[in-house]
Amino acid sequence: MTFVVVVGRLVFVVAVAVVVAAATMVGPRRLAETRRSFRARFAAIRPYVGLLAVVLVANKIARDVGPEISELFGIRITGWLRRTDGRLLWPLYPENTPQVVAWVQSMATPELTAYFSLVYVYGYVFLLVFPLVAYVSLPRPEPIRRTLIAYGANYLIGVLCYVVFVAYGPRNVIAEQVQGLLFTEYTHYQFVTAAVNDETNVFPSLHTSMAVTAALLAWSTREEYPAWVPIAAALAVSVAVSTVYLGIHWATDVLFGVVLGWVSVAIGRRFEGAPPTLEGFRDRLGAAGNLIPGRLR
Amino acid sequence: MAPDGGGRRAFLTATAGAVATASGCLGEARNLAGRAGTDQLSLRISTLPASHDPYAVRIANRLASNLERAGIAATVDPMGPDVLLRETLFNHDFDVYVARYPSRGAPDELRSMLYSAYGEEAGWQNPFGFSDLDADGLLDEQRAVPDADRPGVVGELQRRIVGQQPFTVVGFPDRIGAFRDGRFEQWPDGGLADPTAYLRLDREEGSTLRLSLRNGRITRNRNPIAAEHRDRGTITGLLYEPLALVDGGADAPIPWLARRIEWDSEGAATVRLRGTPWHDGEALTPRDVAFTYRFLGDTSLGGFDTPVSTPWRRGRVSLVESVEVRSADEVRIEFATENRTIASRALSVPILPAHVWRDRAGSADIAGIDLVRGTTEALVTPNEAAVGSGPFRFEAATANASLSLVEFPEHFLRTGDTDGIPEPLSDPPRFDRIEFDVVPSHDAAVQLLVAGETDATADGLGASVVPRIVRSDALSLTIDRSENFYHVGYNCRRSPLADPRFRRTVARHIDRTAIAEAVFGGYATPAEVPLEDRWVPPELEWDGTASLPFLGTDGELDVDSACEAFREVGYRYEDGLLVRRGST
Numbered sequence: 001m002t003f004v005v006v007v008g009r010l011v012f013v014v015a016v017a018v019v020v021a022a023a024t025m026v027g028p029r030r031l032a033e034t035r036r037s038f039r040a041r042f043a044a045i046r047p048y049v050g051l052l053a054v055v056l057v058a059n060k061i062a063r064d065v066g067p068e069i070s071e072l073f074g075i076r077i078t079g080w081l082r083r084t085d086g087r088l089l090w091p092l093y094p095e096n097t098p099q100v101v102a103w104v105q106s107m108a109t110p111e112l113t114a115y116f117s118l119v120y121v122y123g124y125v126f127l128l129v130f131p132l133v134a135y136v137s138l139p140r141p142e143p144i145r146r147t148l149i150a151y152g153a154n155y156l157i158g159v160l161c162y163v164v165f166v167a168y169g170p171r172n173v174i175a176e177q178v179q180g181l182l183f184t185e186y187t188h189y190q191f192v193t194a195a196v197n198d199e200t201n202v203f204p205s206l207h208t209s210m211a212v213t214a215a216l217l218a219w220s221t222r223e224e225y226p227a228w229v230p231i232a233a234a235l236a237v238s239v240a241v242s243t244v245y246l247g248i249h250w251a252t253d254v255l256f257g258v259v260l261g262w263v264s265v266a267i268g269r270r271f272e273g274a275p276p277t278l279e280g281f282r283d284r285l286g287a288a289g290n291l292i293p294g295r296l297r
Numbered sequence: 298m299a300p301d302g303g304g305r306r307a308f309l310t311a312t313a314g315a316v317a318t319a320s321g322c323l324g325e326a327r328n329l330a331g332r333a334g335t336d337q338l339s340l341r342i343s344t345l346p347a348s349h350d351p352y353a354v355r356i357a358n359r360l361a362s363n364l365e366r367a368g369i370a371a372t373v374d375p376m377g378p379d380v381l382l383r384e385t386l387f388n389h390d391f392d393v394y395v396a397r398y399p400s401r402g403a404p405d406e407l408r409s410m411l412y413s414a415y416g417e418e419a420g421w422q423n424p425f426g427f428s429d430l431d432a433d434g435l436l437d438e439q440r441a442v443p444d445a446d447r448p449g450v451v452g453e454l455q456r457r458i459v460g461q462q463p464f465t466v467v468g469f470p471d472r473i474g475a476f477r478d479g480r481f482e483q484w485p486d487g488g489l490a491d492p493t494a495y496l497r498l499d500r501e502e503g504s505t506l507r508l509s510l511r512n513g514r515i516t517r518n519r520n521p522i523a524a525e526h527r528d529r530g531t532i533t534g535l536l537y538e539p540l541a542l543v544d545g546g547a548d549a550p551i552p553w554l555a556r557r558i559e560w561d562s563e564g565a566a567t568v569r570l571r572g573t574p575w576h577d578g579e580a581l582t583p584r585d586v587a588f589t590y591r592f593l594g595d596t597s598l599g600g601f602d603t604p605v606s607t608p609w610r611r612g613r614v615s616l617v618e619s620v621e622v623r624s625a626d627e628v629r630i631e632f633a634t635e636n637r638t639i640a641s642r643a644l645s646v647p648i649l650p651a652h653v654w655r656d657r658a659g660s661a662d663i664a665g666i667d668l669v670r671g672t673t674e675a676l677v678t679p680n681e682a683a684v685g686s687g688p689f690r691f692e693a694a695t696a697n698a699s700l701s702l703v704e705f706p707e708h709f710l711r712t713g714d715t716d717g718i719p720e721p722l723s724d725p726p727r728f729d730r731i732e733f734d735v736v737p738s739h740d741a742a743v744q745l746l747v748a749g750e751t752d753a754t755a756d757g758l759g760a761s762v763v764p765r766i767v768r769s770d771a772l773s774l775t776i777d778r779s780e781n782f783y784h785v786g787y788n789c790r791r792s793p794l795a796d797p798r799f800r801r802t803v804a805r806h807i808d809r810t811a812i813a814e815a816v817f818g819g820y821a822t823p824a825e826v827p828l829e830d831r832w833v834p835p836e837l838e839w840d841g842t843a844s845l846p847f848l849g850t851d852g853e854l855d856v857d858s859a860c861e862a863f864r865e866v867g868y869r870y871e872d873g874l875l876v877r878r879g880s881t
Contacts, residue, residue, distance in 0.1 A: 002748055071380055079341075079372035168375045172346035176355050176815070180348075183737070184761075187744040194737035199348055200377075 003191040010125065010192065017126045018133055025227050026137045034137040044141035047275040048148040055152035062159045067198045074166035077203060081167055081250045082174065088251050100251035101170040102177040104244050116242035117186045119235065123242075124207055127214045127235045134225055135217075142272040143221050149276075150213045150268030157260055158209060162201040169202045171247035182246040204256035205249040211239035212261025217268075335869075335876040338793065339370035343384060343394040346375040348738050349512065350397065351759035355816040356467055356783060356807075357395040359852075363806040367859035368875040379514055382525035385786065386608065387419040389426065392794065393803075394786045397470070399528040402780035404451040404832055405639050408436040409612030411463060416790075419672075420524045420608020426790035427463035440616075440634045447636075452834035455826045459837060459844055462800040465785040466827050468809055471820040472779040475766045476753035477746055481506065481728075483721075487777025489755055492534035493542060493722055496688065496710070500727035508755040509742040513697045513735035520680035521647045522593065524608035529781075530647070532733070532755070535702060536576075536685035537647035540568055540586065550641045552717040554581065554648055554686065564640065565631045572626060573709045575650045576683075576690040583628040587620040588651035590630075590643075596675040598658040605673050616643035653684050688726055697735055704729040740765070746772055760818035776820070782827055793877070798866035804845045805862060811852025 022031065034041065042049075082099075090097045098106075128151070135144035171180030183190045218225065218232035240257070243249040249257075344350075344357040354375055361371035376384065385391045399421075400406055409415065413433050415422035435454040439447055458464075474488020480503050485494040489508070498506070510516075518526040521533040541550035541558060552558055555568045573581055593614040595604035607614055616639065618631040632640040657675040683691040688710050689702035704726060709715060715723035733755060736742045739762045745751045747769050757779070758766075766774045785807065793799040809823035825843045826833055837844065848862055849855040860870060868875055 002745065002750060071377065076374055076376065078375055082373075166376075168346045172348050173354060173373065173375055174358065175347035175351060176358060180738070184740050187738070187740045190737045190741050194741075199346065199737075 002188055003195065006188050006192050010121065013122050014125045014129060017122075018130050021126075021130050022133050022137075025225055026134055030137045033139070037139075041136060041141065045136075045144050045148065048145045051275060052148045052152045055156055059155045059159050062163065066159060066163045067200060070163045070166050070200065074164060074200075076166045078167045078173055081203060081252050082170075084252045085170075085250045099170070099174055099177060101244055101247055102174065104241070105178055105181070105247065108181065108245070112245070113181050113185055116238070116245045117182050117189065119238040120182060120207070120242040120246060120248075121189050121192070123235050124211065124239050127211055127232060127239065130228075131214055131217055131232075134228065135221065138221070138224055143217065143224075145275075146220070146265070146268035146272040147217055148268075149271045150217065150264040151210070153264040153267040154206065154209050154213055154260060157264070158204065158206040161204060162198070165203045166200050167202040167250075167253075168200060169248050169253075170250055172199065178247040180247045182248065202249060203253050204260050205240070205243050205253040206257065206260075207243050208240040208249070208254045208257030209260035209264065211236040212258050213264050213268075216262065216265040220265075220269075335871060335878055337368070337370050337874040338868075338877050339372065340364065341392045342371055342373050343381055343391045344373060344375055344396065345378055345381055349378055351739070351761060352470060352783060352816050352821075353395045353397065356785070356812055359808075359812065359816070360393075360395065360785065360803075360806055363849075363854045363859070364803070366854055366856050367806065367863060368870055368873050370874075378512060379518075379525045386421060386424050386524055389424065389788065389790065391786075391788050392791060393788070395467075395783065396786070397528075397781045397783050398827070400780045400782060400827065401529070402829060403642060404439055404447065404454075404828055405612055405616075405642060407451075407454060407458070407827060408440065409615070410827075411458070412436055415611070418606060418608070418611070419676075420606070420611055422606075422608070422611045425463045425786055426788060427461070428789075429457070429461055429463075432457050432461065440636065440639055443636060444638055448831060451828065451832050452837075455828065455832070455834065455837060458827070459825055460801075461797050462787070462804050462845070463789060464787060464827075465800075465804040465807060466825050467783040467785065467807060468813055468817070468821045468823040469779055469782050469829065470757075470817055471760075471822075472777045472781075473758040473760065473763060473820060474754055474775045474777075475743060475746055475758060475762075475772050476775065477749065477751070477771055478773055479771075480752050484753065484773070484775060485777075486775055487779065488753065488757060488775060490529070490531060490757075490777075490779070492531060492687075495535060495731070496722055496724075496726055498727060499721075504728050505730040505732055506728045506753075507732045507734070507751045508753055509736045509745050509751045510700070510733045510755045511736055511739060511742060512756055515733070516694045516698060516700050516735060517696045518679040518681075519683040519691065519694075520676075520678055521649070521685075522596075522607045522609045523676060523678075523680075527609055530609070532700075533647065533683075533685075534687070535689045535731070536683050536687045536691060537649065538685065538687050539645040539647055541641065541644040543641050543645045550644055551719065551722070554586075555644070556714070556716055558644070560637060563631070564635045564637070565629055566640070566644070567623070567627060567629050568644075570626045570628075571709050571714050573686055573712075573714070574707050575686050576705060577650075579650065579652055581648070581650070581686050583622040583624070583626065585651045586628050586648055587622050588655065589646065589649045590614065590617045590620045592649065592651075592654060592658070592675070593646060596658060596673040597660075597671075598655070600658055601660070601671050601673075603671070605671060605676070608676060610646045613642050613646050616640055648686065650684055650686075689731060692730075699735060700733040702731045702733075743769075743772075760820040763818070763820070778822065778829075780829065782824065783821075784827070793868070796866075799863075799868070801845055802859075802862045802866055804843075805848045806854065806859065808847040808849065808852045809839075809843060810841060811847075815852065 085100050088100050131147050135147050170178045215232045215236035218229045222229050240254050244251055342357045342361055344353045347354050357373045361373045364371040385394050409422045411423055411427050411432055413428035416426045439450040442450055472487035476484045481498050481500055483497055483499040489495055514526040515532050521537045538554050540555040542553050543550045556571045557569045559567045575581055593607040597605045616633050618633050621629045623629050634640050657678055659674050661672050661674040661677045688705055688708045690705040692701040692703045694700045710725045739758045742754050743762050743765045766772050787794045787800050789795050813821045813823045824839050826837050848859045
C-alpha cells in the first residue's frame with residue numbers, strides 16, 4: 001500500500017510540474033507544432049528510442065542479477081571512499097579533517113531536510129523528465145537524440161560501476177556521525193528507493209550524474225530554452241548536494257558522478273548525428289588497433 | 298596482513314637490484330630494500346552495514362578508530378549479512394569481524410565455537426581457527442560431568458576464553474520488538490524470537506499474521522542448514538521441526554515430533570514418533586530421523602574423503618553417536634555424553650525428509666564458497682520449495698520482497714495428537730497465514746506498523762526507533778534480554794592475531810560501558826563472557842571494569858598507554874606507527 005501511494009503521489013506531482021513547465025517554457029505554439037509533426041519527429045529519433053529501451057532492459061537485468069554478481073566478484077571500496085572523503089576538506093580544516101557528509105549534516109535544519117528530501121525524490125525525477133518533453137518539442141532532432149544517448153550512457157556506465165564496485169554509503173558506515181536523514185525523517189520514500197536501487201549501488205552517484213547531464217544539456221539548448229538553464233542548474237546542484245546531505249552518498253561518489261555526467265553528454269554529442277552502431281564500434285576498435293606499432297601486434 | 302606489502306617489497310627489491318648492478322652502491326640498495334621490509338600493520342574489520350545491524354558497524358568504527366590511534370591501520374569493511382558469514386565462516390577470509398553470535402545460551406555451544414578439531418570445518422564451528430589444549434580439555438569435560446559440576450567447569454572454561462581471547466565479548470543487546478495492538482495478543486517479551494512464540498499468539502481478529510522482516514535472506518534461501526543464511530533459524534523453525542523442543546526457556550525437553558522419549562540406564566533414548574506427514578504428503582518415518590543425523594554428520598553420506606558436516610547446529614549433531622531404527626515408529630539414539638541435559642540438545646536439530654535430501658549429497662561446485670575443501674549440494678541448495686513437517690508450509694516467496702506461509706492442516710497440532718505438549722503450545726495456531734514483508738530499514742518497519750499494514754516485527758529492532766514506537770498510540774514496545782551477544786572475532790590463523798598477547802591488547806581497545814551507552818543507547822548489558830546468569834563465575838560478572846581493562850577512560854583511549862601495551866608484548870613502533878618486519 002505505502003509503496004503504491006508514494007509512487008502515485010510522485011507520478012502525479014511530477015506530471016503536474018511537467019505540464020506547468022511545458023506550458024510556460026515550451027509554450028503552446030511549439031506544443032501544437034509538435035502534435036502536428038509528431039510522426040516525422042518520432043521517425044527522426046526512433047533508433048535512439050530503441051537504443052534507450054535496450055539500455056533500460058539491460059539495466060533492469062543488470063540490477064536484478066548485478067548485486068549477486070558483485071557480491072561474489074565485486075571490489076569492495078567502502079574503506080577507500082571513506083578515507084578519500086575524510087581528506088577532501090583538508091584545505092579548510094588541516095587539523096582534524098571532518099568527513100564531508102558529517103560536515104554538511106552539521107548544518108542541517110528541518111527545513112533543509114525537507115527541501116533536500118523533496119529535491120532528491122521529486123526534483124530529480126522532474127529534472128530528468130522535463131527535458132524529454134522540451135526537446136521533443138524542438139524542430140531539430142539533435143537535442144532529444146543527445147539526451148537519449150546521454151541518459152543511456154549514464155545508466156550503462158553507472159550500472160557497470162555498480163557491478164564492479166561494492167560500496168556502502170555513509171549512512172551505513174559512519175553511522176555514529178551521519179544520519180540517513182531521508183529514511184529516518186521521510187521513511188516512506190525508502191519503499192521507492194529500495195525498489196529501484198540496491199544499497200550497495202553507491203559509487204558513483206547516478207543521481208548526480210543524471211542531474212549534471214540534464215544541466216549540461218540545458219546549457220546546450222540555452223537559445224531555445226533560456227529560462228530552463230538556471231532552473232536546471234539550481235536543481236542539479238540541489239540534487240548533488242542532497243545525496244550528500246541525506247547521508248546516501250560520499251562526496252567522492254558525487255565527484256565521480258559529475259565526471260560521469262559530463263562524459264555522458266560528450267557521448268551524447270558524439271552520436272547525435274547518427275546513432276552508434278556495432279560496425280562503428282568495430283571500426284573504432286580497429287583504428288585503435290592500428291595505432292599500435294606493427295611489430296608489437 | 299597488508300595485501301600490497303609483499304608486492305611492493307618485491308618491486309623495491311627488484312628495483313634495488315637493478316640500481317645495485319648499475320651503480321654498484323650495494324650498501325645503499327640493501328638499506329633501501331631492508332627499510333621497505335617494515336610496513337605499518339593493517340587490519341581489516343569486517344562487519345555489517347548499519348541498515349542491517351545498527352550496532353555492529355558502530356562497534357567496529359570505535360574499535361577501528363582506537364586501533365588507528367594506537368598506530369594500526371584499521372579499515373572497517375561493511376558487507377551484507379550472507380556475505381559476511383560466508384567470508385568468515387566458510388572462506389575464513391577475514392582479519393577481525395564484529396557481529397552478533399546467534400546464541401541459545403547453552404554452554405555446550407562454546408564447544409562448536411572453539412573446539413580445535415573444528416578449525417578446518419566450515420560454519421559456526423571454530424571460525425577463529427583457535428586451538429588451545431586446555432580449552433579443548435574443558436570443552437570435553439563440561440560434556441562429561443554431571444549437571445552439578447558443570448558450572449565449575451564452564452566457569453573455568455570462560456576464564457580460559459577471557460585469558461586467550463579467541464573472540465572478545467562486547468555485550469548482550471536487548472531484543473526490541475514492536476507490535477500493533479488489537480489484532481493479536483499474547484505477544485512474547487522481546488518479540489517473536491522462537492518458533493514457539495508464533496504458536497503462543499492469540500487472535501482477536503483476522504486470520505493472517507502480517508509481519509515485517511528486515512533480513513530478507515529467507516525469501517531467497519530456505520535451507521535450514523545454510524549457516525550463512527540462518528541466525529537462530531526462527532522462521533525455518535516453522536517449516537522444519539525437531540524431535541523435541543529444548544530452547545525457549547523450557548526446563549525439560551518438550552516432545553515434539555517425538556510422542557514419547559524414554560531414557561534407559563545406558564543413557565540412550567528411545568524415541569517414538571507421532572506420525573505426522575511431510576508437507577508433500579509422504580509419511581515422516583524413523584528412517585527420516587536416522588537419515589537426518591547421519592546426513593548432518595556428513596552431508597556427503599560417505600561420498601567424500603573427509604566428512605562434510607552441517608555448518609549449522611554442528612555441536613548438537615556431534616552429541617549423537619548412533620541412531621537405530623527399531624520399528625515403524627521408533628528409533629533408539631545413543632549419545633556421546635551421559636549427561637541427559639546435554640544429550641537432549643541433540644534432539645533439537647531440524648529433521649529433514651530423506652526423500653528430498655538424499656539426492657543432495659553430491660558435490661556442488663557453485664562459485665562463492667571456497668571449493669578447495671569440497672562442498673555438498675546440501676549446503677548450497679537454496680531449498681526454495683522447502684518441504685518440511687512444521688505447522689506452516691511454504692506457499693510463495695518473492696526474492697527480497699515477501700514470503701507467505703500457510704497453515705498445514707495435517708499437522709499434529711491440527712489433528713489433536715498433542716500428548717506431552719503443555720498448554721498453550723498444544724493448541725492449533727490461531728491464524729492460517731503468515732505474510733512476511735521485507736522492509737529496507739527498521740524505520741520502515743515501524744512506518745508499516747503505524748500505517749496498520751503489519752501486525753508486528755519478525756526480527757529485532759534497533760534502539761534508534763524506540764522513540765518512534767513509543768510516540769505511536771497504536772503500537773506497543775516490548776523488550777527482553779537476549780542470549781545473543783556482540784563479539785569481536787579474530788582470525789587466529791593469521792599473524793599477529795595468532796598471538797594471544799596481541800589479541801588481549803586489541804581487546805583492551807574496547808570500552809564496553811561507553812559502547813552500551815553510545816552505541817546501544819542503553820539497550821544492552823556489557824559483558825566479557827559469552828554466557829549469562831548461573832554460568833558466569835563471580836569474578837567475571839560485569840562490575841563496570843573488564844578483567845582486561847580498557848586502555849583509557851570514559852570511552853576515550855589513552856594513546857600512550859595503548860602504544861605502551863603493544864610495546865610490552867613485543868610490538869615495535871616507528872614514527873607512531875605499529876610496524877611489522879616484512880609481511881607474514
